[in-house]
Amino acid sequence: MQHDKVLILDFGSQYTQLIARRVRELNIYSEIHPFNKIPQNLNDYKAVILSGSPMSVRSAEAFHPDLKGIRGEKPLLAVCYGAQYLAHFSGGEVAESNTREYGRANLSFIQDDLFFENITVGSQVWMSHSDTIKTLPTNGKLLASTHDVQNAAYKIEGEETFAIQFHPEVYHSTDGKQLLENFLVKIAKVTPDWTPNAFVEETVEELQAKLGNDKVVLGLSGGVDSSVAAMLLHKAIGKNLYCIFVNNGLLRKNEFTDVLEQYKGMGLNVKGVDASARFLDALAGKSDPEDKRKAIGRVFIEVFDDEANQLKDVKWLAQGTIYPDVIESVSATGGPSATIKSHHNVGGLPDFMKLKIVEPLRALFKDEVRRVGASMDMDATLLGRHPFPGPGLAIRILGDITAEKVRILQEVDAVFINGLRDWGLYDKVWQAGAILLPVNSVGVMGDERTYEKCVALRAVESTDGMTADWVNLPYEFLQKTSNDIINKVKGVNRVVYDISSKPPATIEWE
Numbered sequence: 001m002q003h004d005k006v007l008i009l010d011f012g013s014q015y016t017q018l019i020a021r022r023v024r025e026l027n028i029y030s031e032i033h034p035f036n037k038i039p040q041n042l043n044d045y046k047a048v049i050l051s052g053s054p055m056s057v058r059s060a061e062a063f064h065p066d067l068k069g070i071r072g073e074k075p076l077l078a079v080c081y082g083a084q085y086l087a088h089f090s091g092g093e094v095a096e097s098n099t100r101e102y103g104r105a106n107l108s109f110i111q112d113d114l115f116f117e118n119i120t121v122g123s124q125v126w127m128s129h130s131d132t133i134k135t136l137p138t139n140g141k142l143l144a145s146t147h148d149v150q151n152a153a154y155k156i157e158g159e160e161t162f163a164i165q166f167h168p169e170v171y172h173s174t175d176g177k178q179l180l181e182n183f184l185v186k187i188a189k190v191t192p193d194w195t196p197n198a199f200v201e202e203t204v205e206e207l208q209a210k211l212g213n214d215k216v217v218l219g220l221s222g223g224v225d226s227s228v229a230a231m232l233l234h235k236a237i238g239k240n241l242y243c244i245f246v247n248n249g250l251l252r253k254n255e256f257t258d259v260l261e262q263y264k265g266m267g268l269n270v271k272g273v274d275a276s277a278r279f280l281d282a283l284a285g286k287s288d289p290e291d292k293r294k295a296i297g298r299v300f301i302e303v304f305d306d307e308a309n310q311l312k313d314v315k316w317l318a319q320g321t322i323y324p325d326v327i328e329s330v331s332a333t334g335g336p337s338a339t340i341k342s343h344h345n346v347g348g349l350p351d352f353m354k355l356k357i358v359e360p361l362r363a364l365f366k367d368e369v370r371r372v373g374a375s376m377d378m379d380a381t382l383l384g385r386h387p388f389p390g391p392g393l394a395i396r397i398l399g400d401i402t403a404e405k406v407r408i409l410q411e412v413d414a415v416f417i418n419g420l421r422d423w424g425l426y427d428k429v430w431q432a433g434a435i436l437l438p439v440n441s442v443g444v445m446g447d448e449r450t451y452e453k454c455v456a457l458r459a460v461e462s463t464d465g466m467t468a469d470w471v472n473l474p475y476e477f478l479q480k481t482s483n484d485i486i487n488k489v490k491g492v493n494r495v496v497y498d499i500s501s502k503p504p505a506t507i508e509w510e
């Protein structure tokens with residue numbers, strides 16, 4: 001079954017991914033494409049949305065999308081930069097604003113129009129701009145204002161073109177979802193039928209058609225993405241799916257056995273491969289974060305290659321890649337952005353592997369992956385797991401890695417994570433873990449001087465890992481956890497709590 005699709009043209013706004021996610025919350029499928037790489041086949045899309053941008057339309061370098069086949073021919077919604085663009089270059093005027101507007105505002109005037117159906121004066125909207133639309137474009141008709149912004153929304157008469165200065169995609173615009181629904185469902189007549197169940201059914205059919213009787217290997221990590229990908233493939237090709245779960249010696253305490261046990265109940269064909277020694281060997285003497293990441297990436301590939309060679313006629317490698325991974329690697333290859341960290345699974349396969357890649361979750365966000373998993377009746381604890389990085393504890397042990405350091409950190413991490421569960425805090429936190437610092441400090445235990453390791457605890461809230469803030473955990477919890485760690489874990493005499501946000505810090509320390 002074909003679904004109506006929405007095209008989002010990205011001008012580099014921080015919020016573009018949020019537009020896609022909000023549209024998908026309406027059970028409508030959407031895709032983001034850079035404004036200068038508009039897909040050839042526009043017939044595939046029923047409506048188009050233009051994103052915001054850090055760029056100003058008044059700049060000599062202003063971004064100019066080619067809207068041929070879009071403007072006047074399809075329902076078009078322009079957000080912020082998009083709205084300024086349609087004004088400035090079509091007979092209106094944009095100027096620098098004398099009051100820069102960031103954050104909360106309220107609609108003080110709303111024109112009676114299908115676009116604003118079920119939204120009333122006073123509705124809170126979120127602004128983030130320093131330019132302002134002084135004059136509407138030719139045939140522009142004012143639809144809404146705020147106290148400071150006269151032209152907060154307009155439409156172009158004779159077209160299905162709508163433009164708004166505020167951001168409907170951020171949760172602080174309280175009627176943002178309603179507005180998107182008005183535009184997409186009522187005006188553009190998009191059918192909202194893109195549900196998790198429909199996704200499962202269609203993906204299984206597509207996988208069957210694509211893979212036929214071929215054999216597929218998949219790296220299973222115990223994490224959400226690879227587990228949901230495995231279930232989809234299992235539904236599609238059953239015994240032809242071979243899952244490999246690698247113990248890289250850098251997993252959480254008991255994770256290798258626990259996760260293998262958990263998968264047994266799901267009917268998956270999983271092989272646990274204990275390669276701890278290989279990973280630790282490859283890491284010996286390495287203390288630079290990028291050197292460590294690269295060594296781990298290399299050994300993962302070697303282990304996979306060995307395993308794939310033991311099976312006959314494997315043609316495909318399946319991966320749990322999700323949409324933010326795809327978008328990040330697009331900007332990483334096409335844009336001027338710096339490489340902050342080399343993620344172990346990005347960068348493709350070396351030529352000698354000769355496997356084709358299949359990625360059934362490529363189009364989904366994490367919360368959607370969880371919903372797809374739930375619609376296949378997967379275990380809620382598994383689906384609720386915090387993300388855990390493939391290089392594991394290696395990037396949480398600053399400096400060089402030894403078996404003893406891994407042991408210490410596994411113990412500390414277990415006290416912290418079990419504590420979060422016991423206190424009912426686990427599900428309130430997006431990701432948590434402990435970091436072993438290359439720092440010894442002096443302490444006193446039972447009248448004896450100690451000179452031992454310091455650990456940092458990190459707990460963050462986030463939606464997608466791109467930005468994050470530290471979590472305000474209860475002092476009583478921190479107090480108890482710190483006591484438990486120092487009392488139970490030999491070799492640690494000091495605990496600190498990381499209170500940095502991302503940016504400017506990152507979630508992991510390496």
Ligand SMILES: Nc1ncnc2c1ncn2[C@@H]1O[C@H](COP(=O)(O)OP(=O)(O)OP(=O)(O)O)[C@@H](O)[C@H]1O
Nearest residue numbers: 219220221223224225226245246320345387388390
């Ligand atoms: N220990 C492992 N054994 C086998 N494959 C692994 C292992 N760790 C990571 N991978 C592979 O690397 C991919 C990327 O890891 P990543 O942590 O981003 O995703 P995940 O573990 O599936 O989900 P989550 O983000 O919830 O942790 C996984 O989908 C999996 O295919």
Ligand SMILES: O=c1[nH]c(=O)c2[nH+]cn([C@@H]3O[C@H](COP(=O)(O)O)[C@@H](O)[C@H]3O)c2[nH]1
Nearest residue numbers: 342343344387388389390391465506507508
């Ligand atoms: O599979 C992974 N392979 C990696 O190499 C890797 N590095 C970081 N992470 C996870 O990505 C999210 C963002 O992390 P940072 O803020 O540290 O970049 C956080 O959730 C990190 O745990 C990784 N996941």
Ligand SMILES: NC(=O)CC[C@H](N)C(=O)O
Nearest residue numbers: 052053080081129130131
């Ligand atoms: N968020 C936006 O799209 C901002 C557009 C433009 N850069 C401005 O500051 O007004």
Ligand SMILES: [Mg+2]
Nearest residue numbers: 221223388389
């Ligand atoms: Mg993981």
